[in-house]
Amino acid sequence: MVKVFIYPATSLILSDMVTRFGHTPLGSAIAIRERVQTPGLESVPLQITPEEPKKGLRWAAVEVPSGVRGRMSLYGPMVEECDAAIIINNADLAFGCMGCARTNELLKFLLRQKDIPKLELEYPANEDEGVRFVAAIKKFLNDLGGKP
Amino acid sequence: MTAPVRIAQLSCGPDYSGVQQEINAAAKTVNGEIFFPDVALKDITRDFDAFGLEVRSPDLKLAISRAMALVDGRVEADAVFIATCFRCAEAAIVRNELRRYILEHSKLPVVSYSFTERTTAGTLLTRMEALTTIARRRALLAREVQEGITLGIDSGSSTTKAILMKDNKIIGTGWQPTTEVLKCAREVVDHALAEAGMKLEAVQAIGTTGYGRFLVGKDFNADLIQEELTVNSKGAVYLANKQHGPATVIDIGGMDNKAITVMDGIPGTFTMGGICAGASGRFLEMTAKRLGVDITELGPLAMKGMGSRVPMNSYCIVFGTQSLVNALAAGSTREDVAAAACHSVAEQVFEQQLQEVDIKEPVLMVGGTSLIEGLVHAMGELLKVKIVVPPHSQYIGAVGSALLASGFIKDGTDAGH
Amino acid sequence: MTEYTPTNAGTVTRYVVVESYNVTPADVAIRAYEIAKGVMIKENCFGLVVMGKEEDVDRVIAEVRKMDPAHIFVKDRGFPPGDARRCRATLGGARPGFHGIEFEMGILPYISHALEELDHRDAAAIAAPKSAQNAPRLDVYTLKKMIDTQEP
Numbered sequence A: 001m002v003k004v005f006i007y008p009a010t011s012l013i014l015s016d017m018v019t020r021f022g023h024t025p026l027g028s029a030i031a032i033r034e035r036v037q038t039p040g041l042e043s044v045p046l047q048i049t050p051e052e053p054k055k056g057l058r059w060a061a062v063e064v065p066s067g068v069r070g071r072m073s074l075y076g077p078m079v080e081e082c083d084a085a086i087i088i089n090n091a092d093l094a095f096g097c098m099g100c101a102r103t104n105e106l107l108k109f110l111l112r113q114k115d116i117p118k119l120e121l122e123y124p125a126n127e128d129e130g131v132r133f134v135a136a137i138k139k140f141l142n143d144l145g146g147k148p
Numbered sequence B: 001m002t003a004p005v006r007i008a009q010l011s012c013g014p015d016y017s018g019v020q021q022e023i024n025a026a027a028k029t030v031n032g033e034i035f036f037p038d039v040a041l042k043d044i045t046r047d048f049d050a051f052g053l054e055v056r057s058p059d060l061k062l063a064i065s066r067a068m069a070l071v072d073g074r075v076e077a078d079a080v081f082i083a084t085c086f087r088c089a090e091a092a093i094v095r096n097e098l099r100r101y102i103l104e105h106s107k108l109p110v111v112s113y114s115f116t117e118r119t120t121a122g123t124l125l126t127r128m129e130a131l132t133t134i135a136r137r138r139a140l141l142a143r144e145v146q147e148g149i150t151l152g153i154d155s156g157s158s159t160t161k162a163i164l165m166k167d168n169k170i171i172g173t174g175w176q177p178t179t180e181v182l183k184c185a186r187e188v189v190d191h192a193l194a195e196a197g198m199k200l201e202a203v204q205a206i207g208t209t210g211y212g213r214f215l216v217g218k219d220f221n222a223d224l225i226q227e228e229l230t231v232n233s234k235g236a237v238y239l240a241n242k243q244h245g246p247a248t249v250i251d252i253g254g255m256d257n258k259a260i261t262v263m264d265g266i267p268g269t270f271t272m273g274g275i276c277a278g279a280s281g282r283f284l285e286m287t288a289k290r291l292g293v294d295i296t297e298l299g300p301l302a303m304k305g306m307g308s309r310v311p312m313n314s315y316c317i318v319f320g321t322q323s324l325v326n327a328l329a330a331g332s333t334r335e336d337v338a339a340a341a342c343h344s345v346a347e348q349v350f351e352q353q354l355q356e357v358d359i360k361e362p363v364l365m366v367g368g369t370s371l372i373e374g375l376v377h378a379m380g381e382l383l384k385v386k387i388v389v390p391p392h393s394q395y396i397g398a399v400g401s402a403l404l405a406s407g408f409i410k411d412g413t414d415a416g417h
Numbered sequence C: 001m002t003e004y005t006p007t008n009a010g011t012v013t014r015y016v017v018v019e020s021y022n023v024t025p026a027d028v029a030i031r032a033y034e035i036a037k038g039v040m041i042k043e044n045c046f047g048l049v050v051m052g053k054e055e056d057v058d059r060v061i062a063e064v065r066k067m068d069p070a071h072i073f074v075k076d077r078g079f080p081p082g083d084a085r086r087c088r089a090t091l092g093g094a095r096p097g098f099h100g101i102e103f104e105m106g107i108l109p110y111i112s113h114a115l116e117e118l119d120h121r122d123a124a125a126i127a128a129p130k131s132a133q134n135a136p137r138l139d140v141y142t143l144k145k146m147i148d149t150q151e152p
Helices: A012-020 A028-036 A051-058 A066-081 A101-113 A127-143 B020-029 B041-051 B058-071 B089-105 B121-136 B181-196 B213-219 B228-239 B281-291 B295-303 B317-329 B334-352 B373-383 B393-408 C025-034 C054-065 C096-105 C108-117 C140-149
Strands: A003-007 A024-026 A084-088 A118-121 B005-012 B032-035 B079-085 B110-115 B149-155 B159-166 B169-177 B205-209 B246-252 B257-263 B266-273 B363-366 C012-018 C040-044 C047-052 C072-077
Touching: A003 A012, A003 A066, A003 A101, A012 A024, A012 A084, A012 A127, A012 C072, A012 C096, A012 C108, A028 A066, A028 C072, A051 A066, A066 A101, A066 B079, A084 A101, A084 A127, A118 A127, A127 C108, B005 B058, B005 B089, B005 B121, B020 B032, B020 B079, B020 B121, B032 B121, B041 B058, B041 C096, B058 B079, B058 B089, B058 C096, B079 B089, B079 B121, B089 B110, B089 B266, B110 B121, B110 B266, B121 B228, B121 B266, B149 B181, B149 B213, B149 B393, B159 B181, B159 B393, B169 B181, B169 B393, B181 B213, B205 B213, B205 B228, B205 B393, B228 B246, B228 B257, B228 B266, B228 B363, B228 B393, B246 B334, B281 B295, B281 B317, B281 B334, B295 B334, B295 B373, B317 B334, B334 B373, B363 B373, B363 B393, C012 C025, C012 C054, C012 C096, C025 C040, C025 C047, C025 C054, C047 C054, C054 C072
Parallel strands: A003 A024, A003 A084, A084 A118, B005 B032, B005 B079, B079 B110, B149 B205, B246 B363
Antiparallel strands: B149 B159, B159 B169, B246 B257, B257 B266, C012 C047, C012 C072, C040 C047
16 A cells, blocks of 8 residues: 555545555645644634745745745645655646645646656546546556555 | 624635634624635636636636626625735736726725735734725715814824814814824824814814724724724825815825725725835935934925936835945935935835726825925826825824714714713 | 644544435435444535544445445545534635535546446556647648648
8 A cells, every 4th residue: 555645636536546446645635634633723724824834945935925835835745755646637626725826836846756656647528538547547556556 | 793794705825824814813803704705616617717817726716706706796795805925926916907807897895915924913904994994884984074073193103193173174283203102192182182272071073093093092082993094095085175086095104005096085995015114104214314304304305316316226124225325325415315215115115006006196195204295206207197295194194083083973962072 | 823622633534425326425324324333424415524533434435335336436534524614604605625526526427437347347458548738739741731622
C-alpha cells in the first residue's frame, strides 16, 4: 500500500479509485481533518490560522499571496510524503482547496519535479474515454503493488 | 436589536489565509452577517461564460457567478464585501471588475479589500461599518440641512476637531493635534463652545467620528458614533454645496487615505488605504519639519517649486524622507523639495487608490491636508480636473457629525447634554 | 483569539456517494444503519456521511459498497457530519468544495461503466487515454489537399 497524492486533491473519483485499488489517497480532506482535529486557536472555517501562510513560506516566497501560501501549507507536507501521484490536467472546476490557479500550478510543478511514479490524464467525456481512464488508473495502481 | 445587515461575501483565499474569522468578527461588530450567495455548478459555468473575464482560478469563477446572482436578484443581500489576496494580479482584476459591475447594475453598496494573513478585524471595522451604514441608514444619510444646536467631534489620528452648529451655520470651532484622546476632545469642545459663547448643556445632539469615536462618544454620551467614511462624504458635499448628483471625495489623512464616490450625498464605492506612510499626511508633516517650516507654510512653498526636478516617489515614509534628505544634500531648493513631496503623496494616492473608484466631478478634497495648496495642485494635475476645497474643509468629519447628529434631536427637549 | 477544542479527535469522516439506478441513497442508508454499531451516519442529497473510528467506518463502507460496487463511491472528508462551519444552512450557500463534487458527479456514469467493463476486461490490455495535448492536429498537407478540392 503506497501513499498516492491525488490532483485535484478534492477529487471524489481519484480518492475512490486509489482506495478501491488498494492504496492510500493523500488529498485536501486529510490535511483539513488534521487541522480540524488539533486543539489550538480558533480560526473558522477551516482551522487554518494566520500562522499557516507563514508555514507556506517553505514552498512559496513572501511576495506570493497569502492564499497560495496557506494552501501550500496543506499540500506541501503531503507532496513531500507521497510515493506516487495521479494528476488530472483539466480539473478546471475544482473549487475551495483547489480554488486558486496559482497554487494549483505550483502544486503540479512540485509533483512533476519529484522522482516518483506519476500518471497524468484528463477527465473522460464519454464511456469509451471512461474505460481508458479507469483502466490507466487501475494499471498504474496495480503496478504500484495494489490489489489486482 | 434590529435584523443584521446581510453582507454577501465574494472572495478567493480568506479561509486559506486564516482571516475569514476576522471578516466575520468585523461584520458582527457592526451588526452585519456574512453569507455566501448560493449558486449551482450550472450557474457557475453559465455566468462565467456570460461575464467574459477568462480567469483561471475556480474560486474567482465562483465569485463571478455569485456576483451575477446578486445583480440578477437570484440571491438577496443588503451589501457586498469583495475580498481577495493582496498581491494576486488575477484576483485584483476580478475584484475591480466585480465592484464596477455590481455598482453599475445594482443599488448594492460594495466594499473591496485585499488582505494578507496579517489583516485583522480592527482593520476591516471602519469599512464594514461604512458598508452597513450605507445599507441600513440611508434615511439618516439623506439629511441635507443642519437643525437645532449640534456638536460634532472628529477624533482623528493626527488632529482632533470640534464644530458647533446652529440652524445650518457653523458657530464654533476647535482644533488641536491629538495627544491624549479624551483630553484633546474636551479641549476642542471647550474652544468651540467658548467661541460661540455657549455651554455644553445647550447642545441638543452630539456626533463623533474618527479613530477615537467610540471613546469620545462614550465620554460625551454622543447620539451618533459613526465611522469617517460616511461622515466625511456627507460633510464634504454639504460644505461644497454639492448634495445632489455625483461627487468624488478625497481625504488624505494622517494615518490613512479615503477616496469615496458619492451620489446624492450617499457614498457608493470607497477605498481606504493606509499600509504605507509614504502616501499619508504624516509624510508631509515630516517634510515640513525637515524643511524647517510650519505645515501651513508647506503648501505655499511647494507652489513656488517644481516637483519634477526632485526624484521622490517612495511608498515608505523612511525611504521618502531619505530621498528628501538626499535632494537637499544635492543642492535642491526647499521649494522644489516641498513640491516633490506633495507630488509624491498625490501620485501614490492616485496610483494606489483612485484607480479603484470611478472619479466623477466635482472632485472635493477635504481634511487637514486639503489646506496644503501644493498637494491639491499636484492632485489636480494628476486627475486633470479642477479640485474643489470646500470652506472649513479641515473640519470635515466634525461638520458631517454635527449635520447628521441633528437627526437625533428629540422633539420637545431643547437640551440633551 | 479564542481557544479551539476539537470535538471529534481520533475519528474519520467519509462521504459515500451513490450514483446508481438500482440502489437509492435511502437503501444504502438503511443498510448502513443496520450495521452501524457506533458509527454515525447522516444522509444527504448524494448519499451518506459516515463518521467514527477508522476501522469501524471502513467496515460499514466495505459492506455498503457491496450493494452496487461500481456505482458507490467513497471520499474522505475533513469535517464531521453537519459541522456548522461547512453547512449550507449557516453559510448561506454551498461550501465551494460542493461544486467540485457536483462536477465529478456528472462524470461518475462513465466511471461506473468502466468499472463494470473492467470486471471482465484486462486493464493492461486497454489503450492509454488520449490526451488533449497530444491529440493530433490537422497537418498542412491534408489542409492543402482540402483547400485544393474546394470549388473556386
